[in-house]
């Protein structure tokens with residue numbers, strides 16, 4: 001399933017936030033959207049599941065304008081992983097994981113079996129199922145966040161700075177896990193980060209954003225060999241720019 005932004009512009013009132021964004025993410029590709037805080041990454045991501053609507057231009061899913069699709073059905077086939085704290089705090093892990101499958105009409109038995117399989121996939125014990133999110137470490141919460149997003153095997157996966165709040169080691173473990181699961185299930189993926197090193201580690205291609213514009217789209221190797229300007233060079237050399 002492809003995701004395409006075509007001549008996309010977005011403004012709050014008259015303040016331009018996204019300008020002339022043109023980008024196609026291929027089926028099964030992992031595209032990292034990297035740029036400093038405030039450059040428009042989250043805003044662009046929200047265009048994909050219709051949480052925000054372009055001022056001009058359009059988003060196409062498999063070459064169909066998003067505006068022509070059933071938005072709720074589209075959202076149900078889009079996995080979304082946010083920063084730590086995005087699980088429902090009042091629900092247990094099992095209940096958190098069951099929300100989407102229930103909407104998709106799965107039987108309780110199917111939910112239970114699939115949940116157990118996925119916990120194994122992300123190296124968590126089933127004893128965790130009856131706990132609430134506050135009773136998990138940050139890394140465990142994000143593992144559950146990933147399971148919640150992938151369990152229904154959506155063709156599209158959106159991740160918005162999912163590991164930014166984690167310590168370096170946990171972060172590296174979850175990057176590896178993400179890479180493995182993304183390769184295995186191959187959802188078309190946009191991974192937002194302000195950390196260029198994370199983008200270079202994970203992505204098939206990297207799109208660099210600066211002040212609402214995409215200034216370069218390239219493979220990690222191309223980007224490192226031929227950065228288009230000083231801004232990109234500095235992001236690469238500086239590593240993290242929060």
Ligand SMILES: Nc1ncnc2c1ncn2[C@@H]1O[C@H](COP(=O)(O)OP(=O)(O)O)[C@@H](O)[C@H]1O
Pocket residue numbers: 012017035036037038039040041042043044
């Ligand atoms: N609801 C809003 N109203 C007005 N401006 C906003 C709103 N949300 C975000 N912005 C502005 O849009 C710009 C891009 O924000 P965002 O997409 O969240 O950046 P990023 O995710 O790259 O940090 C920022 O300048 C931010 O202040």
Ligand SMILES: [Mg+2]
Pocket residue numbers: 041042043161
């Ligand atoms: Mg953001």
